[in-house]
Amino acid sequence: HIAPSIAGPAANALSSLTESQVSFIRSLPKAELHCHLNGSIPLATLQRLAAERDDLTDEASEAVKSGLETLKQGVQLSAIGDFFGLFPAVYSLTSNPAALREVTRDVLHVFLDPKSEGDQIIPPECAYLELRSTPRKTPHMTRKQYIEAVLAEVEAYPADKAALIVSVDRRMSVEDALECVSLAVNLRNEGRRVVGVDLCGDPKAGDMKNFIPAFEMVHKAGLGLTLHIAELPPDTDVLLSAHPTRLGHATFLNDAEQKYICDNKIPIEICLTSNLLCKTVTDLESHHINAYLQQDHPVSICTDDILPFRTSLAAEYALLLAKAPLGLGLTEEQVEKIARFGMASRFTSP
Numbered sequence: 001h002i003a004p005s006i007a008g009p010a011a012n013a014l015s016s017l018t019e020s021q022v023s024f025i026r027s028l029p030k031a032e033l034h035c036h037l038n039g040s041i042p043l044a045t046l047q048r049l050a051a052e053r054d055d056l057t058d059e060a061s062e063a064v065k066s067g068l069e070t071l072k073q074g075v076q077l078s079a080i081g082d083f084f085g086l087f088p089a090v091y092s093l094t095s096n097p098a099a100l101r102e103v104t105r106d107v108l109h110v111f112l113d114p115k116s117e118g119d120q121i122i123p124p125e126c127a128y129l130e131l132r133s134t135p136r137k138t139p140h141m142t143r144k145q146y147i148e149a150v151l152a153e154v155e156a157y158p159a160d161k162a163a164l165i166v167s168v169d170r171r172m173s174v175e176d177a178l179e180c181v182s183l184a185v186n187l188r189n190e191g192r193r194v195v196g197v198d199l200c201g202d203p204k205a206g207d208m209k210n211f212i213p214a215f216e217m218v219h220k221a222g223l224g225l226t227l228h229i230a231e232l233p234p235d236t237d238v239l240l241s242a243h244p245t246r247l248g249h250a251t252f253l254n255d256a257e258q259k260y261i262c263d264n265k266i267p268i269e270i271c272l273t274s275n276l277l278c279k280t281v282t283d284l285e286s287h288h289i290n291a292y293l294q295q296d297h298p299v300s301i302c303t304d305d306i307l308p309f310r311t312s313l314a315a316e317y318a319l320l321l322a323k324a325p326l327g328l329g330l331t332e333e334q335v336e337k338i339a340r341f342g343m344a345s346r347f348t349s350p
């Protein structure tokens with residue numbers, strides 16, 4: 001049983017809705033465009049992998065045990081900087097191709113397969129998923145083997161349901177970033193289902209300007225480019241020269257950047273619970289989504305990392321529909337339009 005449990009602001013919003021509002025949300029065709037593989041693994045899958053692994057050092061095994069316990073209790077972050085420390089425990093369990101395939105399969109199942117609840121069939125969480133992940137080199141695999149393991153599972157679904165975005169971490173060296181992008185481009189040229197490149201990682205780390213050559217390679221290959229940008233203030237002024245296809249978060253953009261994204265209608269991937277729990281936004285009322293909605297700017301609602309944030313795509317949509325202060329109190333027509341924006345922002349969209 002791998003259905004993730006949800007808790008916190010999105011769960012409260014979801015449980016405040018009527019049955020008919022919940023079925024409205026479930027039946028809307030939704031795209032999930034901002035979902036990090038290692039942040040979206042069901043806890044039960046990680047517990048299963050931890051129980052099977054017998055090759056971890058005592059130290060690694062202790063770190064996994066305490067990491068999984070923290071995730072089980074529910075993560076409390078005092079700031080976004082605390083968030084990235086959660087990943088080493090997960091990474092020691094997803095360090096070989098077989099484990100990666102197993103976790104990818106379970107994440108795809110959570111988002112893309114229908115579920116039964118009593119005698120009811122619940123539609124899939126989303127109609128289309130662009131899963132993203134950062135290729136890691138470990139003693140058990142190369143970066144290429146990493147991507148191929150994830151792709152093998154993504155490609156088990158039809159092309160109009162699932163695709164892969166290769167992430168580059170801003171903590172990487174320029175050489176490593178270029179290696180990730182070359183792999184993405186080559187696999188795409190071989191006909192594999194890589195649709196874009198993402199820049200992610202601790203917003204306080206690295207300098208985005210160093211990655212401009214990597215972004216140029218992405219554009220030349222005709223892949224989509226999405227950047228985690230301005231999750232914290234201030235970020236570098238790289239946005240105007242990076243030509244992104246979409247942006248993640250975009251919480252603290254300056255005036256020139258805001259004008260650029262509005263003029264160019266660059267869709268914003270919005271992760272409400274993630275922003276609230278990482279404390280980059282104080283409450284829904286002051287969330288930057290409101291300004292984008294007022295300008296009819298394309299946004300897509302996404303989960304980011306359902307493992308630590310204990311949310312789901314339906315619950316993120318519930319945050320739109322629930323009445324204040326639990327949600328934004330939007331109408332069903334407004335929510336339907338946002339879902340259409342999401343579908344239209346796919347990298348594979350015509």
Ligand code: 6MZ
Nearest residue numbers: 036037038039087133134167200201202228
């Ligand atoms: C920036 C984030 C993130 O790639 O190993 N990641 N980067 N901001 C966020 N907001 C909360 N959430 C996740 O998935 C995990 C990695 O995704 C990035 C981090 O670099 C994290 O290590 P993958 O599959």
